[in-house]
Amino acid sequence: MASETVRDRILAAGERITPQRDLIAGVLETAPRPLSASGLYEAVARLDPRIGRATVFRTVAALERAGIVEQLSLPGERSGYLLCATVGHHHHLVCQRCGKVSDLPEETVGPFFATIESDHGFSVDHASFSVYGTCAGCSARLV
Amino acid sequence: MASETVRDRILAAGERITPQRDLIAGVLETAPRPLSASGLYEAVARLDPRIGRATVFRTVAALERAGIVEQLSLPGERSGYLLCATVGHHHHLVCQRCGKVSDLPEETVGPFFATIESDHGFSVDHASFSVYGTCAGCSARLV
DNA sequence: CTACATATTGAGAGTAAGTATCACATACAG
DNA sequence: CTGTATGTGATACTTACTCTCAATATGTAG
Structure with missing residues (x-):
């Protein structure tokens, strides 16, 4: 279901589907937390080592254009890539x-x-x- | 006055004063808008070409520790360094x-x-x- | 004023993120 | 099924930092 949705959203944005894009979207989809550039690249390479670095960045850019991925960036930290459920521009609550x-x-x-x-x-x-x-779940667990 | 204040704030934070730090703080102080890493380094090098790259970054880090400088970072944009008037943690309105x-x-x-x-x-x-x-000033100018 | 411990500096190498280029491959419209 | 626009992989390059280390300067204690 989710995979189909991502495919649909890529197509709806006028971007082409390729096996590489499918794979990279899948990695982002299953990641429990934002992936750094190198983390994403390594996870992708583990599934298919023939995928090049440039393709990973190009795909992320395409997914950002399609509103599927957002890049988090914070001073002093490496930026992270995140697949977003919400369509359109929005903001995030990050549980530490x-x-x-x-x-x-x-x-x-x-x-x-x-x-x-x-x-x-x-x-x-x-x-x-x-x-x-701290998110609600973690707060509860700390009581 | 302002220079003295920056000096005081550096000292108050337990950081040492060096000519390099003075110079770099001065560059940030006179910059009308946030400086990128390379912009800052070039401006510093123009005043004293013997200052090394590492020193610029270390100084910025020291000034951040002292709460004097903040780093702005935005996805897809180079981050900028900014001398802050307000003491302590705060946020920014950036006029485009x-x-x-x-x-x-x-x-x-x-x-x-x-x-x-x-x-x-x-x-x-x-x-x-x-x-x-768009800030109030620019909005007024656009009427 | 001097000496000293400790922090800072500069040079340069190293790392990580991201971009450019270009020949080749492939998605998909017609 | 064919043509073309688009995407891909390899690789080199750029930018933004970070690390190391010997030399130096800071600020304090005497």
């Missing part, structure tokens, strides 16, 4: 205990941007950010 | 027209984090983000 990344819906972010516009006269165009902390 | 970066005060961000905690059961530890758009 379990590494799980969940999507932050527009409803939560919208009022915040509205505040910025009214308080600072700053017209928000876009923002891409991740909030780090 | 004039490049000006202003600080986003805790008062604006706090309620947003509170919403995340109450709506998602997600305990926020930290977040470092930049919001892109």
Whole structure:
């Protein structure tokens, strides 16, 4: 099901399907947490060592264009690639205990941007950010 | 004044002052917008070509430790180094027209984090983000 | 003022992420 | 099934850091 969905989303975005893209999307799909560039490349190479480095980056770029993958980047850390369930632009909550990344819906972010516009006269165009902390599941486990 | 303040802030953080650090802090201080790694290195080299690459990065790291510099990073873009007026952790509003970066005060961000905690059961530890758009000044100029 | 322990520097090599190039291969529209 | 636009792999290159190490400078204690 999920695999078919990713295929559909790639096609819907006007991108071609190739075995390499299928494989790379599959790796991202099964990863429990964001993969670094080298982590992704190694995981892909383990499944098919003939896939080149450039193809991995090109595929990630294609998946980003299709809105399927997002790149997380944080100062001082290597950036990570993440397959997103939510369509379109959105933000992330990253749990520092379990590494799980969940999507932050527009409803939560919208009022915040509205505040910025009214308080600072700053017209928000876009923002891409991740909030780090402890997810509900991990909090419960810590009681 | 500003230079003295930066010196004080470096010392207060328990970091040593060296001519190189003074010079690099000065470059960041006069930069109107965030400097990329290479931009910073080139600007520094123009003032003193004997300063090594490693020193520039080490100094930036020391200034980050002292809370004087923040690194902006955005997916798909080179990260930028920025001298911050505000002490402590904070966030930025980046104007896409004039490049000006202003600080986003805790008062604006706090309620947003509170919403995340109450709506998602997600305990926020930290977040470092930049919001892109058009600042009040540029908006006025566009009327 | 001097000496010393400790931190910092510069040079240069090394690593990781990502991009460019180009001949060859393949997806998919017609 | 054929043609063409697009994708692929190999490889070289660029940018952004990081590491090492001998030489040097900082700030403190005497």
